[in-house]
Amino acid sequence: xxxxxxxxxxxxxxxxxxxxxxxxxxxxxxxxxxxxxxxxxxxxxxxxxxxxxxxxxxxxxxxxxxxxxxxxxxxxxxxxxxxxxxxxxxxxxxxxxxxxxxxxxxxxxxxxxxxxxxxxxxxxxxxxxxxxxxxxxxxxxxxxxxxxxxxxxxxxxxxxxxxxxxxxxxxxxxxxxxxxxxxxxxxxxxxxxxxxxxxxxxxxxxxxxxxxxxxxxxxxxxxxxxx
Numbered sequence: 001x002x003x004x005x006x007x008x009x010x011x012x013x014x015x016x017x018x019x020x021x022x023x024x025x026x027x028x029x030x031x032x033x034x035x036x037x038x039x040x041x042x043x044x045x046x047x048x049x050x051x052x053x054x055x056x057x058x059x060x061x062x063x064x065x066x067x068x069x070x071x072x073x074x075x076x077x078x079x080x081x082x083x084x085x086x087x088x089x090x091x092x093x094x095x096x097x098x099x100x101x102x103x104x105x106x107x108x109x110x111x112x113x114x115x116x117x118x119x120x121x122x123x124x125x126x127x128x129x130x131x132x133x134x135x136x137x138x139x140x141x142x143x144x145x146x147x148x149x150x151x152x153x154x155x156x157x158x159x160x161x162x163x164x165x166x167x168x169x170x171x172x173x174x175x176x177x178x179x180x181x182x183x184x185x186x187x188x189x190x191x192x193x194x195x196x197x198x199x200x201x202x203x204x205x206x207x208x209x210x211x212x213x214x215x216x217x218x219x220x221x222x223x224x225x226x227x
Contacts, residue, residue, distance in 0.1 A: 020085050020094055021078050032097035041101075042072045042079060044226060047111045054226055058202050062209045065191065066111060066220035069199060070102040073227040083197060083225065087130070092137040095197070098224050099141020107146055114220065115190040117143055117150035120208050121180070123160040138224055139195050148193070155194075155208055156181050168201075176207045188216035200227045 017026045021037030046052035047068050055067035071079045086094040106112050119135035127133055136152045143150040159179040167175060192212055196205050205221050213219050 020082060020091060032093050033101075037078065038101065040078070041070075042074065042077065043105075044069045044072050047106055047109055054199060054202070054221070054223075057199075058206060058221075061202065061206050062219065062221070063213060064209075064220060065218055066193075066222070068106070068111070068220070068222040069226035070098060070105075070223070071225040073198060073225040079225050086134050086137070087197070090131065092132045092134070095134050095137030095224070096141040096144075099138040099143070100145045101141075102222070102224075103142040103145025106142075112146050112148070113191060114146065114148045114193040116154070116187065117146075117148055117193045117195060118154045118187070118212065119150070119152055120194065120196040120204060121152070121155050121157040123157040123179075125160050135196050138197060142193070142195065142222070151186075154182060154184060154187060155212065156183065176204050178207075180208045180211050182211045182215050185215060187212055190217050191220070192217040193220045193222055195221070196223045198225050198227050199223045 017031070018024065019026055019030070019032070019034035019037055021033050024034055026034055044052070046054065047066070052067060052069075054069055055064060058064060058067060073079050073083075082094050082098070085091040117139045119133055119139040122130070122133045122135075133152065136150070139150040139152070142148070157179055158181050161175050161179055194205060194209050194212060199205060199221075205223070209219055209221060
């Protein structure tokens with residue numbers, strides 16, 4: 001083990017690792033994000049309240065046990081930067097890291113009564129282009145901290161759609177209302193945590209969540225950030 005540690009230190013000397021938040025070098029024991037950036041993340045702490053803006057936004061649209069968001073999205077802020085790294089710069093480890101961090105907070109506060117974590121799916125064409133589903137990476141990180149299995153095959157996206165960016169609430173709903181499907185009864189009776197990267201109007205997660213609840217699950221939702 002000591003030899004492995006020395007080798008890692010030697011590699012880090014010539015190929016230093018940087019924080020994806022501030023671009024400063026990471027010290028031993030840190031990965032992906034430095035301690036300072038983690039402490040300064042704009043957390044919502046919605047999991048500490050009985051109700052919150054996401055639950056209110058989706059009231060009457062989805063029957064939810066929990067509605068959670070780890071961070072608050074701010075334009076030009078660190079959250080926007082991290083999401084850009086995750087989605088467009090081929091850094092899936094950012095999603096895994098944020099999932100691990102949020103999962104630890106949920107577990108510490110006993111918001112961990114889930115049987116299965118399901119990411120909102122990407123269409124296969126977009127997933128091939130990106131190389132991975134960013135929401136699945138968030139699910140993977142949550143799974144590691146919560147010790148709850150995750151499954152990327154439960155919900156599928158049957159159509160490729162235009163980006164939701166710059167669409168209003170009605171346009172967003174029309175864009176995604178018929179694009180998801182669930183072809184299994186594996187979720188029946190399960191406490192499912194459906195996860196996405198960002199919630200804005202809630203149209204995407206509502207459309208996906210409806211198919212899951214129709215298959216008999218008890219649904220909760222979580223995202224990396226609320227915009």
